[in-house]
Amino acid sequence: MIKFLLESYENTVQVSTINQASGKLQITIAPDFLDDVRAVIEELKTRFPMQELDEDHTKSQGRY
Numbered sequence: 001m002i003k004f005l006l007e008s009y010e011n012t013v014q015v016s017t018i019n020q021a022s023g024k025l026q027i028t029i030a031p032d033f034l035d036d037v038r039a040v041i042e043e044l045k046t047r048f049p050m051q052e053l054d055e056d057h058t059k060s061q062g063r064y
Contacts, residue, residue, distance in 0.1 A: 002048060006040065013037055024053075 003015040003025060012033040018024040029037045044050060 002044060002050070005044065006037070009033075009037070009040065 003017065006013050006015050006027065012030050014028040016026045016028070018026050027037070027041075041050070
């Protein structure tokens, strides 16, 4: 559900499921929309249990 909500903001983010079992997502944000997407994510955190992982954000976490 989070993936669909974020991707509904067209051309701002791309969401990839890294691990479906754990619910791990990778969110790639267009630089011009960083502040806007962060605000949306903060709102989503009030509705869904979410946490930012301390991982290298310069590398894709998936097998792409």
